[in-house]
Amino acid sequence: MNYDITLDRIANCYYNLGLERAKLRDLSGAAELLKKSLLFNKYQIDARNLLGLIFFECGETADALTQWVISNNLMSENNIADYYLEEIQRKPAILRICTDNVNRYNQALIYAQSNNEDLAIMQLNQVIQDSPNYVKAHILLSLLYMKREQWVKAGRSLYKVLKIDRNNPKALVLMDEVKQRTGRKEVEQSKLRNAFSHRKMTDDDVIVPQEVKEVSPWMVVFYILSGVVLSLFTFNLLILPAKTRALNASNNQELISYTDKLDLANREIKDLNEQYSTLEKQYQEAALQIQQFQNANESFMGQYRALTQINQAYDSGDIVLAAQLYTGLNPSQIVDDNLLSQYQSIKHIMESSVYQELAKKATDAWNAGDQQNAGELYLLSVTIREDPENMFLLARLYQSMGRSDDANTLFDKIIGSYPDSSYAEKARSIRGY
Amino acid sequence: MINYEEEIKRFKPSLDVDQIEDAIVKTDLTDMHEIMTKLIEDAIELKKDNDK
Numbered sequence: 001m002n003y004d005i006t007l008d009r010i011a012n013c014y015y016n017l018g019l020e021r022a023k024l025r026d027l028s029g030a031a032e033l034l035k036k037s038l039l040f041n042k043y044q045i046d047a048r049n050l051l052g053l054i055f056f057e058c059g060e061t062a063d064a065l066t067q068w069v070i071s072n073n074l075m076s077e078n079n080i081a082d083y084y085l086e087e088i089q090r091k092p093a094i095l096r097i098c099t100d101n102v103n104r105y106n107q108a109l110i111y112a113q114s115n116n117e118d119l120a121i122m123q124l125n126q127v128i129q130d131s132p133n134y135v136k137a138h139i140l141l142s143l144l145y146m147k148r149e150q151w152v153k154a155g156r157s158l159y160k161v162l163k164i165d166r167n168n169p170k171a172l173v174l175m176d177e178v179k180q181r182t183g184r185k186e187v188e189q190s191k192l193r194n195a196f197s198h199r200k201m202t203d204d205d206v207i208v209p210q211e212v213k214e215v216s217p218w219m220v221v222f223y224i225l226s227g228v229v230l231s232l233f234t235f236n237l238l239i240l241p242a243k244t245r246a247l248n249a250s251n252n253q254e255l256i257s258y259t260d261k262l263d264l265a266n267r268e269i270k271d272l273n274e275q276y277s278t279l280e281k282q283y284q285e286a287a288l289q290i291q292q293f294q295n296a297n298e299s300f301m302g303q304y305r306a307l308t309q310i311n312q313a314y315d316s317g318d319i320v321l322a323a324q325l326y327t328g329l330n331p332s333q334i335v336d337d338n339l340l341s342q343y344q345s346i347k348h349i350m351e352s353s354v355y356q357e358l359a360k361k362a363t364d365a366w367n368a369g370d371q372q373n374a375g376e377l378y379l380l381s382v383t384i385r386e387d388p389e390n391m392f393l394l395a396r397l398y399q400s401m402g403r404s405d406d407a408n409t410l411f412d413k414i415i416g417s418y419p420d421s422s423y424a425e426k427a428r429s430i431r432g433y
Numbered sequence: 434m435i436n437y438e439e440e441i442k443r444f445k446p447s448l449d450v451d452q453i454e455d456a457i458v459k460t461d462l463t464d465m466h467e468i469m470t471k472l473i474e475d476a477i478e479l480k481k482d483n484d485k
Contacts, residue, residue: 004466065453
């Protein structure tokens with residue numbers, strides 16, 4: 001039928017007008033036109049989708065979703081509403097924030113309508129913080145501010161509304177009131193008047209040129225001199241300080257660069273000195289280690305040589321030489337396991353038999369009248385192993401040789417170290433204890 | 434002069450996301466096509482009745 005086409009055309013016209021308004025950010029006007037378009041043709045899907053977008057832009061998410069769902073139901077294929085709904089569903093956080101904000105706005109509205117303005121303002125500020133495009137919340141907040149005569153704050157809220165929805169009728173009315181209250185309206189009106197007014201020039205506005213006076217030669221000279229003086233003064237006052245500053249700055253920069261270089265060189269020297277110290281220390285440690293190794297080696301060689309000589313002397317029957325070499329050894333310096341075991345076997349021989357053989361030789365020498373040799377042999381025997389009998393004999397020998405101090409020392413040692421032996425008793429009687 | 438109390442009372446709560454289903458059901462989707470069709474149908478019916 002013809003009326004079908006006519007109605008479709010009317011709906012399309014309203015949609016086009018609505019689209020134009022929306023492009024100019026007149027969202028309220030666009031919404032009204034789109035609603036009219038849908039009234040003529042509910043299948044005008046573009047109009048319904050655009051209406052949903054406008055609701056979404058104004059913070060009315062639920063209204064937007066309603067329009068898109070209806071749009072999707074009316075035409076399920078090739079419908080951009082499907083994409084919008086998917087986008088919303090893909091980011092559930094957005095939906096949650098919107099739901100929370102709607103709840104908070106509704107709560108704030110209840111507070112505002114029951115004269116709890118403080119709570120309402122607090123809630124609305126939170127809502128606006130999360131949803132800066134929530135037009136209704138902005139307008140309600142501005143109304144509350146206006147009620148409290150906080151015109152500047154109200155103006156700020158309304159300004160935000162008008163940035164979102166340029167021709168929002170409520171916001172425009174409220175903004176007009178705010179401008180009147182703050183005196184801004186008069187300022188704007190006067191600005192407009194000045195911008196578009198064309199007044200006639202009066203007689204006072206006529207510019208009368210000054211007469212050209214003739215200047216005398218002296219005055220010319222005076223002017224030139226004045227000009228020179230003024231130039232010099234200007235140069236000294238304005239240009240010279242700037243030049244000096246620039247020169248100083250350049251010198252300072254140069255000085256800084258030299259200082260940096262010097263600092264770098266100092267740091268390099270310091271690093272090199274540190275490296276030298278480290279290397280010197282490493283060298284000293286290495287030299288010490290080498291010395292220690294050499295000493296240890298020499299010590300090892302000396303100990304090995306001594307033990308070998310002891311063995312050779314003992315094997316050849318020269319037990320005196322073997323004993324002399326043995327007593328000259330310092331066993332605490334032997335660290336090598338092989339040498340230590342060799343030393344232990346020599347020690348065992350020395351302490352089990354050699355010391356007695358030495359004592360026997362000493363007794364023989366004493367009996368032969370060679371007291372000096374006897375003393376040395378007894379001393380070797382006692383050094384190898386402290387036997388109270390040999391110690392007593394050595395002490396007696398010292399006595400007979402007139403070495404009373406040495407003899408007394410030995411007697412005292414027998415008394416102290418072997419108090420229960422028969423030689424201790426004898427020593428005590430000699431010492432007169 | 435704006436009456437702020439009255440203006441505030443005129444505000445209506447926003448639609449909650451949970452209420453979308455109800456809102457869709459309650460939305461009146463009648464357009465001019467349907468109104469015109471209904472009017473024409475009524476007119477035809479009336480004409481038939483008159484003819485009888």
